[in-house]
Amino acid sequence: MxxxxxxxxxxxxxxxxxxxxxxxxxxxxxxxxxxxxxxxxxxxxxxxxxxxxxxxxxxxxxxxxxxxxxxxxxxxxxxxxxxxxxxxxxxxxxxxxxxxxxxxxxxxxxxxxxxxxxxxxxxxxxxxxxxxxxxxxxxxxxxAGHEESYLPDSAQRLLQPILQAIRQDPADATTLKQWAERVFSTERTLARLFQRELGMSFGQWRSRARLVEALSRLKQGDSVQDISARLGYATPSAFIAMFQKQLGDSPERYRRQLLQEGQWQDGVNV
Missing domain, CATH: 2.60.120.810 (Jelly Rolls)
Incomplete structure (x- = not known):
């Protein structure tokens, strides 16, 4: 090797x-x-x-x-x-x-x-x-079982444009029905493909994409209000509920951990 x-x-x-x-x-x-x-x-x-x-x-x-x-x-x-x-x-x-x-x-x-x-x-x-x-x-x-990736990808021709668009803009609020019309398919077919190719629903995948973006923005110092609005949540409380469901912690507590651990500047090889 x-x-x-x-x-x-x-x-x-x-x-x-x-x-x-x-x-x-x-x-x-x-x-x-x-x-x-x-x-x-x-x-x-x-x-x-x-x-x-x-x-x-x-x-x-x-x-x-x-x-x-x-x-x-x-x-x-x-x-x-x-x-x-x-x-x-x-x-x-x-x-x-x-x-x-x-x-x-x-x-x-x-x-x-x-x-x-x-x-x-x-x-x-x-x-x-x-x-x-x-x-x-x-x-x-x-x-415990396992997953291939937290935010898996797929080369499937119908899913690829959807995944690419959400990765570029996690706040994209396009519904699965609307996506079906854009890629010339049906909502049922796309729902089945998400489960078969990615092991989760369209909504679950989009929530994970939004969480990845939220973690990056918390690191940059953005406020919870700004992040929730940027990601398309109707209220900060809806964003906080998603965050807690995914990570088991609040965004503010996560930010405090970032500040504490960010004081280290020593990297050590795995």
């Missing part, structure tokens, strides 16, 4: 069954094309992480874990200052997870198990009780 391991990976023993590493990243941290010896779960404290593959881009918000199997070449980009946790998984346990890069939702139990490891700054697991906790964590990861 033409992609190199990071130097810190080369000295790591195989996880038993997990190995944790903790970092703080500066805004706009970029990591060139590389690969890992072990399957890797990436956990970020807030914001978005982008993984760049040969054929697609995977966007991950903080409520998901990013699963990257061993030996898959990729590059990465982190938009905001944040805490970052890398969790390596040994070959036996990694074989139970998907064989491709995907997102795994942090259910309440998965989050609690990870929070406990992270709060104690566990790196190599040696305690028998921690080993049992790690086994439970992997079991819950296997059962």
């Amino acid at each position: 033409d992609s190199e391991y990071f130097l810190v990976d080369q000295g790591l023993a195989e996880p038993a069954p997990l190995t944790f590493r903790y970092h703080r990243f500066a805004p706009h941290s970029e990591f060139g094309r590389h690969r890992h010896r072990w399957g890797q779960l990436s956990r970020i404290s807030l914001g978005l992480m982008e993984l760049l593959l040969e054929d697609r881009r995977v966007v991950t918000p903080a409520q998901y874990l990013l699963w990257t199997p061993a030996e898959i070449p990729h590059a990465a980009y982190i938009r905001h200052a944040m805490h970052y946790t890398s969790i390596y998984i040994n070959r036996e346990q990694a074989a139970r997870l998907p064989a491709h890069i995907c997102l795994i939702e942090q259910t309440p139990l998965i989050r609690a198990l990870l929070d406990d490891f992270c709060q104690r700054q566990i790196t190599v697991i040696s305690d028998p009780w921690d080993a049992r906790q790690a086994e439970l964590l992997v079991e819950r990861l296997v059962r």
